[in-house]
Amino acid sequence: MPSPFKTRVAQALADSDLRTSQARASSRLQRWRNASFDELETPWPDLQAAAAASRRAALDDLPRLLQQLEARLVQRGVEVVWAEDGAAAFRYIAALATARGLDTALRSRSPLAEEIGLNPALAEAGIQVTNTNFGDYILQLAEDRSSHPHFPALHQSAADVANLFERKLDMPKTLDPQAMGSMARFRLRRELPRHGMMIGQVALAAADNGMLVLVSDAGEDRIAASLARIQVLLMGIDQVAATVDEALFLAQMASRSAAGQDMPGAVTMLSGPARAGDPDGPGELHLVIVDNGRSALLATPFRDALACIGCGACHNVCPVTREIGGQAYGDGYTGPIGAVLAPLIARAPTKSRRPTRDTVPPVTAAGIPLLDPTAADLPLASTLCGACADVCPVGIDLPEMLRSLREARLAAGRPGLVDNTVRAAFRWATSNPANYHRAHGWLQRRLTGSIAPPLRAWRDGRDLPTPADKLFRDRWAERNRP
Amino acid sequence: MNNARDAILAQLAQANPQLPQSTAQTPLPGLARLADTDATPTDRLTAALERIGATWELTDSPVSARLLLATALQADNVTRVLTWDEAHLPSPGLLDTLNVLGIETMIPDLRAAPLRLRPQDLDSRGDLLQAAAGVEVGVVAAEVGFADTGALAVRGGAGRPLLSAFLPRRVVVLLPVSQIFPSVSRWLARKNPLRNDAVLTFLSGPSQSLDLELIRAAGIHGPRLVHVVLIGGSA
Known part of the structure; x- marks a missing residue:
């Protein structure tokens, strides 16, 4: 019986439209990325080395940086909460919403929320979450899942979305993305006042002055930061930089690597809840620092994977990913970095991640658990060509990690007939x-x-x-x- | 949750047993473009604004900026704008001029809604937002413009509601040319960007999404059009 991953790959390979559109999108994103770095005075290897050094220094110094960040934020009235896993994170958020008498929330783009299965977990607690990122909004309407770290609905064509908007939003059919975007704006703007709580994710926090840096393309975070009465931000324990200068440098490296943008479309830097006299801004700001397997990962040979800044450049350049698309990787992280992180990071169990008897026993060569057994096949989805390492802005040696995970899979003892x-x-x-x-x-x-x-x-x-x-x-x- | 904090920090400390507590910080390389080498900061900024889809015009003084903006809004039949307290706009007398021309100026304030939300509070916020959302144009000021990227630093705070920058479909940003910096890092090196404010945002042109087939759709969560008025001379 093929593993769920292999079944998804077979489905993707059989969809010629999907393969064509993925390949086209990957080529465009790569072209934009390359042009963006080619125009700079500083050569790419120097930029990559500097970004890599910044991330590794931060990972080496995490306990101090996190405590420094916490102290600065608490001083300014931020409620800082630590969550060992996803369940602890959404228990806190659900309790907060209940205590404030809220049964709805808005959520901007957050890979971490997807990792811990936040929306379904809050729905079970009676709190309905509406996604505000345009791609995530489309996916929520379509009851579909993400296929790209930066553009979650990349697998959806304009025709797919036109049909969806006609069916769900009564919108006359059009293939114009601008018209469909305007419809989303109209709907979301109508939603905004109804929700007291807005959930988002910190891209990077600056420990030196306690700034939380939020990035988005269209600016849903800054609207949230203006309108929310209660803003809840998720942050992985690894998402901290020593200084605000480094955090912004890394944000620019990520936006250039993602889609060739000099700067993310919208950068919002939050240092606390609204001050007395501020006409807008959150009355309460809660930061939920999530571990979810990261501190264990830090003690393994795969610790460098936590240097990832989520740009998706490896996804765009990978010859395997461009054929099978992001959805073949399952519900969470995609592309080469997804193939490394998915087996190693704890995630909420879902229908497609339920372990089967054919999956590999969950132990790596380094003795750490493969926390998600259904993702153990993902490292096989690579030619080990090295393109991902070449474009990674923080120089993660993904081919070597993928090779090690394959070795670990074999060492686990059931390579199969x-x-x-x-x-x-x-x-x-x-x-x-x-x-x-x-x-x-x-x-x-x-x-x-x-x-x-x-x-x-x-x-x-x-x-x-x-x-x-x-x-x-x-x-x-x-x-x-x- | 305190137990979680201690457990996580203990595990992190265990994962980094032999590593130094802090390392000397090496300077970060710049992200300057090759083509910009000989251009003036203003030329670099305007070129960057065009790259990110914003429009701009250069005026020679705060007075000419005021007159230019007022006549342009009147010519466009704009009847209401969302804006800031005049003390935070680098063009003295602007709001009075707009009012004289029959253009109403609104400074949104959400403080009326108490922290603990009740249905009626949501209604009052809804009314306010609905009124604000019907306003077509926002007029705000940027504290700094970054020549390398075209990003504009807009600081929220008392008298400076960010809603005025992000709710309307069109936003006009006033920026003194003296406030153009080569890059974010050069600005950070000169001053503490935080000060005592809760929020600082970088506005990089119109709100844009590439989510559908990588084709640009503008204005989903912010302004669809961003126009920058650069002000020469002294305020």
């Missing part, structure tokens, strides 16, 4: 030239002809070139025959 068969066949075929020649001929025939079911699954899950009628070595021998 197909893996064992392929491995044994490869050993035999490469043991001497005669075997290699025989294997080559056999493989050539099997790539198009009949083959045993387990190998058929392997073959059919890939786009392989049609083999030549005759082996190269045979043609070479014929050509040179006297």
Whole structure:
């Protein structure tokens, strides 16, 4: 039985429209990114090295930076809460809403909220959350899930959304994104006054002066910061920089890497709730610092993955991701960084993440738990070409991490019949030239002809070139025959 | 939750046993564009504004900025604007001039709604927001403009409601040319950006989304049009 991941990959590969649109989007985003860095005086390697050094220094010094941040914020009246896992985070938020007599909330773009399954958890507690990010708003209407770290509805075409808006919002059908965006504005503006609580996510916090930096493309965070009476911000324990200068430098590196923007469309820096006399701004500001497996990850060889600033550049450049799209990765993080983080970060159980008996036992070579067993196959979705490491603004060695996770998967002891068969066949075929020649001929025939079911699954899950009628070595021998 | 704090911090300390408590900070590299090397700060800013889809015009004094803005709004048949207290606008007499021309000036204030929300509070906020949302134009000031990116730092606080910048479909931002800095980092090096205010935002052109097929849709959560009036001379 194929794993849920392999099933999703097969579904994605069978959808030629999706593959075409993903490839087109990835190419455009890559082009914008490259042009954005090419125009700068400082060469890319120097920028990457500086961003990497900043993130690693912060990870090395997390306890001090977090306490420094907390002290500054508490001094200004921010309620700082620590949550060991997602359940603790949404318990706090649900209790807060209940205490204030609220049963609705608005939520801006937050990968961390998705990681911990915030919306469904709050819905179970009787609190309905409306997403305000345009992409997330579309997904919520469509009851769909995110496919890209930066543009969550990237897999939806304008025609898909036109049909959706006609069905759910009674909007006359149009393929114009501007018209559909205006409809979303109209609907969301009407919603704004109804909600007392707004939930968002900190992109990076600056420990030196206690500033919470929020970024968004369209500016939903700054509207929230103006209108919210109660603003709740989620922050991973890793999302802290030593200084505000570093936080803004990293935010710019992320926006350039994501879509070639010099600066995120909207940057909001919050230092506390509204002061006496302020005409707008949140009356209460709550910061929920979420661990959810990160502190455990920090003690492993995969600690560098926490340096990620969420730009999605690795997603855009990965030759595998551009074929299978982001949704094949499951409900959470996507692309190469998703293939590393998803097995290692604890996430809320959902229907598509329920462990099956075919998943790998949850232990890595480093002895840390693979907290999400259904994500253990994700590191296989890579050619290990290294493109992701080249474009990563903080220089995370993703290929090496993916290779280590594959090793860990094998070390866990159940590589499976197909893996064992392929491995044994490869050993035999490469043991001497005669075997290699025989294997080559056999493989050539099997790539198009009949083959045993387990190998058929392997073959059919890939786009392989049609083999030549005759082996190269045979043609070479014929050509040179006297 | 205090137990959670202690547990997380203990685990973090355990994960970093041999590492130094703090490291010397190395200077961050600049993000200046090659093409900008010989341009003046004003030229760089205006070029950056155009790249991000904002429009601009340069006036030679606060008085000419006031007259230009007032006549332009009148010519556009604007009847109401959301704005700030005049003390925070770098063009003295602007609000009086607008009022004389029959343009009503509104300074939104949400303090009326108490912290603990009741249905009637939501209604009053709703009424206020509905009235504010019907206003087509906002007039605010930027504290600083960044020449490398075209971002404008807009500081919220008493007399400076951010709603005036983000609710209307069109926003006019006044910026003295003396307040143009080469980059965010150069500005941060000169002064503490926080001061005593709760919120500081960077406005980078119109509110834009690329969520649908990477095609730009403007104005979903903020202004669809951003016009910057650069003010030369002294205020």
